[in-house]
Amino acid sequence: MSFALPALATLVVTAAPEGTAGAAGGLLNAARQLGATLGVAIMGAFAAVGHRGAQGAGALFVAAAVCAAALAAASVRRRRT
Template sequence: MPYAVLVPAVFIAGLGISMSMVAATSAVVEAAPQGRAGLATGLFNAARQVGSALGIAVLGALLAAVDVRAALLAGAAGYLLAIATALPVRQPFPKKV
């Protein structure tokens, strides 16, 4: 698969992930009990780093063992699984008084 196809897709995915991290971090801090925001943020960032490392390792191993299409399909399946997991647990914004 040529780089001309991969680079725009990776760039768009990076933009989306970077924009969602701000909202996710804010949601974690707001959901944490008062006085535990630092702990919640640290745990969130640690989980994000571990998840990123595992994702890169799994997709890299798949890419080395099989081919580019299998790795891309696995990555797309991971994104869809993340969306399917996140949608049922989202909560509406509280009304400001």
């Protein structure tokens, strides 16, 4: 992944319309950080389940709910006034 980020950042910034390169780079970094956060949360839930079986299913449910809420919040578009 670390090999792809410089090329991805270059691609995103150069493909952005004129005057919006900074916003495009910021959006890329925000999406990358959100993905890393969700990945850590999901892996933590799997680690919490471990060998407990049914008892750990609640941890997976909570992690899935948090991920769904984060994705829903990220996808909400604000109206321009």
